[in-house]
Amino acid sequence: MLDIQNLKVVFGTGRLRVEAVKNVSFHVEQGAAYGLVGESGSGKSTVLRAICGLAPITGGRVTVNGEAVTSPRSKAFYRTVQMVFQDPYASLHPRHTVDSTLSEPLAIHGEKDAESRILQALREVGLGPSFRFRYPHQLSGGQRQRIAIARALILRPKVLLLDEPTSALDASVQAEILNLLDDLRRRLGLTYILVSHDLAVVAHLCERLLVMQHGEAVEETTAAALRSGAASNEYTQSLIQASQGFTRAAPQPAQAPAA
Template sequence: MLDIQNLSVVFGTGRLRVDAVKDVSFHVEPGASFGLVGESGSGKSTVLRAVCGLAPISGGRVMVNGQAVKSPRDKSFYRTAQMVFQDPYASLHPRHTVDRTLSEPLAIHGEKNAEARILEALREVGLGPSFRFRYPHQLSGGQRQRIAIARALILRPKILLLDEPTSALDASVQAEVLNLLDELRVRLGLTYVLVSHDLAVVAHLCDRLLVMRQGEAVEETTAAALRSGQAANEYTRALIQASQGFARDGVEPVLV
């Protein structure tokens, strides 16, 4: 469903040149959930932005559903792939109601039966019709992210690009949104690419993952290996150890 070969992303020139992504390759099968992990500045979010056209592709190839992506992206691309951003308050227009937010992509793509589609999208993310005419400031953080997910799903894409979709939420709300995403993937047959610095989130939602550092791919491994701490690369082992945090009385915590 998604095939990335030798992807490079460069910003600036000369002394201001920044190689944000360097020769990264991976592929994601249809219906799978793939994770990109690494510390801040490792280039994982830039990979997603390059796929959806928000960052320039300086080298390499990106194939989505068997087709090379065009620049700029056309409407057919956005019917196939959509992105959910990290901060739902920033990604939703503060002066647009939920109804307008969800109806806009339908209008752009000439879809009919907008009212039925909006109500269905709200129902899929666990929100009722009473949320339809609320503004973002009238919603909790978890409800805003559910609206952002509904907006991404309303065109029935095959791929969701998830850029740390729960990092701005409380721990209990994080669990609710993660369970919702897991349920939607199975029920709608979606393919996920999830970016996160939280290894527990990736281990919960993804089957395979790529560890990134300073724009480069360090190691591709599985969630099972991540949970058991079995990593081949020293940097990956250090990430796992850092994610476990503080242990009192010498009792080692377990990544869940």
């Protein structure tokens, strides 16, 4: 479904030149969920943004459904690939009601029967029609993220790019959103690419994942391997350990370089 070969993303030139992603390759089958894990500055979000055209592709190849992507992306691309952002407080237009947020993609692509599709989209993400004419400030963080998911799904894409979709939410709300994403994938046959710093979240949602550090792929592994603790890489091990919570008599973890 999605194939990334030697992806390279460079921002700026001269002294300001930053190689955010260096030679990252991975392949995602249709209907699979693939995770990108790493800490800030690892380039995991940049990979996602390069796929959908929010960041430049400096080198390498991105293929969706067997076709190399064009720059700028075609309208057909946006019907296949959609994205959900990290912060539900920033990803909804503050002056638009839920209704206008959801009808915008339909209007852009000239879709018919907006009315019924908006109601259906709301139903899919577990919200009733009473939410249709609310403004974002009348919604909780979890409800906003549901609207953002509804907006991404309303064009019936095949691939959903998820950029830390739950890290701005409370733990109990995170569980609801993760269940929703799990459920939607099964029902609609979606392909996910999930970016997160939280190993447990990635392991919960994805079958396979790529650990990234400083813009490079460190290790590709499976959720099952992660659960059994069979990570070969030292950095992956330190991430696993850190995700278990604070340990008092533990040895020093691998020094995270202070940039």
